Amino acid sequence: MSSAPRFKMQIYSPLSGYKDLYHFKKTKEGWTFENYRYKGEVDKGGNPLFYRSLITESISCPDHLEVYISSAWENVDTLNKEQMQNIFDELSEWISDSGKNSIDPLS
Incomplete structure (x- = not known):
């Protein structure tokens, strides 16, 4: 691995x-x-360190973010690296925008 x-x-x-x-x-x-x-191990949804780091930076978390990150984990072995990075790019944008708007990244 x-x-x-x-x-x-x-x-x-x-x-x-x-x-x-x-x-x-x-x-x-x-x-x-x-x-x-x-730096460390987190679960499939990113708990606890990813969310701790967002809170530390005063970044508000969009609803159901953990579900999307878990879904990305499930897809790593079936998608190529570029497709996976695109998912993370979309999630990054969604999180960055979440303080301004409430949007679903898959809509």
Whole structure:
């Protein structure tokens, strides 16, 4: 599993005024998660470190985000790296916009 690709999210932080980088890499049980504050194992939905990092940055979480991240985990082995990165890019945009609008990334 060490050769599993890493996927990145760039999420706007109202605290810094910049987009922060978040990395996810699939593991057998979930993800290895990393950003500039936290690094470690998280479950398929990103708990707890991903959400802790969003809260620390004052980023509001869209509803059902955990379901979408779990769904991405389920699809890693059936989609190629580019398709997977596109999912993470859409989620990044959705999270970045969630403070302004309430939208569904799949609509």
